[in-house]
Every structure is written in structure tokens, then in C-alpha cells.
Amino acid sequence: MAPPTPAESAAHQELLDSLDIATVRRPFRSQTWRPSQRRNKNVKQLLSESSRKEASVMATQANTGATTPVATASTDGSQTPAEGIPGTANIAQAAQNLQTLVLEKNARAAFSSGPTVTYTNIESAPSLHPSQQRPYCDLTGLPAPYTDPKTRLRYHDKEVFSVVRNLAQGVPESYLELRAAHVVLK
Secondary structure (H helix, E strand, C coil): CCCCCHHHHHHHHHHHHHHCCCCCCCCCCCCCCCCCCCCCCCHHHHHHHHHHHHHHHHHHHHCCCCCCCCCCCCCCCCCCHHHHCCCHHHHHHHHHHHHHHHHHHHHHHHCCCCCCCCCCCCCCCCCCCHHHCCCECCCCCCECCEECCCCCCEECCHHHHHHHHCCCCCHHHHHHHHCCCCCCCC
8 A cells, every 4th residue: 555645634633623623612510500509508598597586586676666665754855755754764674675575475475386496406305316425334334345246245345344244143244234235035
């Protein structure tokens, strides 16, 4: 076969360049892609927003005008009711505090189904998830990283292990019964 002429080589190279898909510009992202409008929030953000919302509701309820004291001392505008009449500032303050207490009591009565679970609430129930359950020593109550394969009792360290191995017959079963890990074969 004869070597290709320069004209044939140029035509061949031009054909290869036209068929090459690597030269076609393709954007990484689709042109129609738009970021999601939904924003995921963590628990702390949700709780802070709800407490801010409750505080704003309480503030608007406290400023409804129901706590303005009624005074008939002067109508000419020379004195304001809170300044002119002695003790009215304390009455207005007491009325506002009373209204806040009533609103809090009503809110507690509306949500009396149980303790509200918040981010830092101590009254929330303990976690029952298996990853949160730590094994404790059956004898001492300390964290137990070890389990005796013979008696299946959990123990804290080698001193407790020597006690576990020297227990009388039937005693390990009673410890397992207390932990609800005792197996009875019939």
C-alpha cells in the first residue's frame, strides 16, 4: 500500500476532527437547572424561630391597648395619665404583668398533653435507640466494656471479673434475671 499523500492526510484529519465528540462544549450542569427553594434547617434553628415567633405574638398581645390605664383626672392635655395620677404607673405595670400571666396560663392549658420537647429540655424522655444504650456492670453498675462468655454477666474490670468467676452456682442466673437477660429452657 502506498503512503498517503499530504492532501489525503489533511482530508483524513479533517474527518477525524469533525467526528470528535470531545471538542463539543458541554456544560457541567443542565441549562434548566435551578437551586431548590426549600432550605433545610436544623433543630436549633427551628426552635429559635418558634421561640421568636412566640415572643412576637406575646409582645403584640401585650400591646393591644387593654393594659392602658383609664384616668379621668385631666382632659386638657397638661398631664398624662401615667405621670399625673400617683400609682397609675404601677397599676399599668401590674395589669400588663397580669395579662402576661393569664396568657401563659392559657397557653399551658392548651398544651397540657405532656412536657414539650425542646432542644435543651430536661423533661424529655430518654432515648430508647440501641446506639444510645450503654451496657453497665451487673455487679457494680459502672460502664461495662466486657462480658464473661461463661456466665454472660457484664463486668467493669479484672477485679470484678475475678468476683464473677467465683460466684456460687445459680447466682449469675439471678443477676441475669434482674437484667431480663435470663433464658429459661423447657
